[in-house]
Amino acid sequence: MILKKIELRNFRNYVRQSSEFSERVNIFSGANAQGKTNLLEAIYLLALGKSFRAGHDRELVRHDCQAFSVQGMLTGDVFPVQPSTITINSDGSRKKIFLNGTPLRKQTDLVGMAKVVLFAPEDLQIVKSAPSFRRQFLDIGLAQCSSIYRDDLYRYTAVLTQRNRFLKDQIGKRVDRNELAAWNDQLIKYANRVAAGRYHGLAILAPIASRYHAMVSNQREELHVSYKSALNPASKSSLEPAAETYGHALAAKLHELEYAELARGLTLAGPHRDDLMLTIPDQGELRVYASQGQSRTAALALKMALVELIKEMTGDYPLLLLDDVLSEFDNERKSALLETVMGITQTFITTTDPERFSDNPDCKMFRVEGGAIQE
Amino acid sequence: MFYAPPMARLITELSRLPGIGPKTAQRLAFYLLGQDKQDVQRLADSLIEAKEKMSFCPICGHLTDVHPCSICTDASRNASIICVVEGPSDVIALEKTREFKGRYHVLHGAISPLDGIGPEDLRIRELLSRINDDIKEIILATDPNIEGETTALYLTKLLRPLNLKITRLARGIPVGGDLEYADEVTLIRALEGRHEV
Ligand SMILES: Nc1ncnc2c1ncn2[C@@H]1O[C@H](COP(=O)(O)OP(=O)(O)OP(=O)(O)O)[C@@H](O)[C@H]1O
Numbered sequence: 110m111i112l113k114k115i116e117l118r119n120f121r122n123y124v125r126q127s128s129e130f131s132e133r134v135n136i137f138s139g140a141n142a143q144g145k146t147n148l149l150e151a152i153y154l155l156a157l158g159k160s161f162r163a164g165h166d167r168e169l170v171r172h173d174c175q176a177f178s179v180q181g182m183l184t185g186d187v188f189p190v191q192p193s194t195i196t197i198n199s200d201g202s203r204k205k206i207f208l209n210g211t212p213l214r215k216q217t218d219l220v221g222m223a224k225v226v227l228f229a230p231e232d233l234q235i236v237k238s239a240p241s242f243r244r245q246f247l248d249i250g251l252a253q254c255s256s257i258y259r260d261d262l263y264r265y266t267a268v269l270t271q272r273n274r275f276l277k278d279q280i281g282k283r284v285d286r287n288e289l290a291a292w293n294d295q296l297i298k299y300a301n302r303v304a305a306g307r308y309h310g311l312a313i314l315a316p317i318a319s320r321y322h323a324m325v326s327n328q329r330e331e332l333h334v335s336y337k338s339a340l341n342p343a344s345k346s347s348l349e350p351a352a353e354t355y356g357h358a359l360a361a362k363l364h365e366l367e368y369a370e371l372a373r374g375l376t377l378a379g380p381h382r383d384d385l386m387l388t389i390p391d392q393g394e395l396r397v398y399a400s401q402g403q404s405r406t407a408a409l410a411l412k413m414a415l416v417e418l419i420k421e422m423t424g425d426y427p428l429l430l431l432d433d434v435l436s437e438f439d440n441e442r443k444s445a446l447l448e449t450v451m452g453i454t455q456t457f458i459t460t461t462d463p464e465r466f467s468d469n470p471d472c473k474m475f476r477v478e479g480g481a482i483q484e
Numbered sequence: 485m486f487y488a489p490p491m492a493r494l495i496t497e498l499s500r501l502p503g504i505g506p507k508t509a510q511r512l513a514f515y516l517l518g519q520d521k522q523d524v525q526r527l528a529d530s531l532i533e534a535k536e537k538m539s540f541c542p543i544c545g546h547l548t549d550v551h552p553c554s555i556c557t558d559a560s561r562n563a564s565i566i567c568v569v570e571g572p573s574d575v576i577a578l579e580k581t582r583e584f585k586g587r588y589h590v591l592h593g594a595i596s597p598l599d600g601i602g603p604e605d606l607r608i609r610e611l612l613s614r615i616n617d618d619i620k621e622i623i624l625a626t627d628p629n630i631e632g633e634t635t636a637l638y639l640t641k642l643l644r645p646l647n648l649k650i651t652r653l654a655r656g657i658p659v660g661g662d663l664e665y666a667d668e669v670t671l672i673r674a675l676e677g678r679h680e681v
């Protein structure tokens with residue numbers, strides 16, 4: 110899938126911008142606060158329907174304007190005609206999404222068309238940060254790979270919210286056993302599906318991540334990625350088990366936790382509490398023990414593996430958005446990253462230091478200045 | 485305020501209707517005021533008449549102008565099957581298919597803690613009181629969303645000891661939904677869901 114062209118109107122600091130991209134690598138350089146990240150944000154929006162940094166769509170509307178519009182022209186097997194356009198219009202509170210001029214029946218149908226992997230400086234923390242970041246890393250990847258996973262995750266979250274409210278409302282009351290049992294059944298059903306989707310995705314992702322990690326670390330270290338859940342403490346290194354038994358384990362756990370859940374009004378086990386476990390043999394869990402360099406290397410391997418995972422599961426490479434991360438890596442890792450992505454997937458790189466790309470024929474250079482992009 | 489009080493009041497009332505925002509309410513108000521008085525009178529009369537004459541059937545909970553409703557008293561219908569739905573509009577949708585020849589039971593909602601709706605807020609006691617030796621099957625036709633599914637599960641747990649056949653509409657295709665418009669996920673789910681519960 111290729112993003113051929115983008116048009117922005119009153120989006121962030123862009124008034125009116127139209128840019129055509131190279132199918133390979135696009136480099137956006139410019140001083141701070143000129144609109145480089147804003148452009149990547151617009152591309153991300155075309156893929157996922159929401160921003161990776163705005164808390165609210167209102168922030169995306171250019172100051173003193175009524176509404177923004179982002180339109181992308183794309184080609185690829187997922188699209189009904191070549192090229193196709195995806196248009197997102199919003200007045201900051203209501204969003205409208207169109208494919209080739211026709212409104213999408215459900216806005217969530219957008220996800221999975223244009224696919225993206227974003228690598229921003231915050232992502233360098235993925236190894237050390239809270240479990241929710243690692244879950245989100247996997248979920249955003251898988252949601253783009255499978256409409257079934259998207260639906261399961263959405264329903265799991267909906268059940269979780271309802272069940273938490275139910276538990277909260279029961280505090281200090283006589284609990285309705287049948288209703289609790291009904292919510293438990295629902296939670297277990299969708300938990301099982303979400304867990305199965307994650308196990309399946311991780312079984313593909315883990316070996317790829319290990320391979321990249323070995324490459325980037327010059328074979329010095331071996332990265333192990335596995336699914337970490339209170340429901341399968343035994344499966345430290347293996348990815349196979351549990352997908353089917355997850356539901357059974359959760360049922361048992363809910364039984365065990367019933368008193369605590371009813372006291373706290375909160376669901377205490379399930380996929381919303383699981384994690385990715387990253388380990389290096391003989392060194393233990395990276396979250397606890399990783400050095401700065403180790404955690405960066407692992408983050409890089411995971412992101413590169415996600416690109417391959419999406420290709421593996423959908424047949425389509427995602428757009429790769431690298432926001433200011435190159436400066437975070439030493440030359441060795443920088444080269445490993447660039448050599449891997451160049452030539453396989455359309456890439457958008459922002460940098461304050463474009464020199465190293467200027468004589469590379471695969472790169473199309475852009476200058477970003479005060480909300481304007483020039484080739 | 486841009487509007488004189490009578491106009492403002494009309495717009496306020498219209499915008500209380502579901503799916504009608506302030507802009508649509510305003511458009512409707514202008515439209516109505518452009519109509520002949522007798523046309524507007526007819527609309528107002530029909531609202532009052534419907535409200536006065538329609539109420540819920542004491543047996544099944546469907547909207548009706550006769551009590552009990554014509555479905556509950558129709559002797560040609562199969563009284564041994566009860567189809568449980570969330571709202572009166574589901575009864576209409578199922579009746580339009582002309583496929584179902586049993587009776588209905590309208591719950592008037594679905595379990596949803598976020599909306600403050602628990603089993604005790606639904607017409608479940610009324611359903612239990614309808615069940616006797618003549619009832620052979622209960623079809624659970626609540627919506628295929630989380631709340632509807634949970635309600636169906638709840639009812640299954642409640643009804644299972646009573647030794648009835650309990651079935652669930654194939655999940656995924658909304659009641660009255662059109663297969664043509666069902667998306668990929670919905671269709672996959674519907675295929676998965678074609679079993680007895
Ligand atoms: N809604 C908006 N309307 C107008 N300007 C905005 C809006 N949102 C953000 N901006 C401006 O956009 C600029 C930030 O752009 P962006 O984040 O793309 O910077 P950048 O080029 O990536 O810089 P850096 O190199 O520091 O990351 C800021 O000057 C900010 O004031």
Ligand SMILES: [Mg+2]
Binds near residue numbers: 145432
């Ligand atoms: Mg930036």
Ligand SMILES: [Zn+2]
Binds near residue numbers: 541542545554
């Ligand atoms: Zn009736």
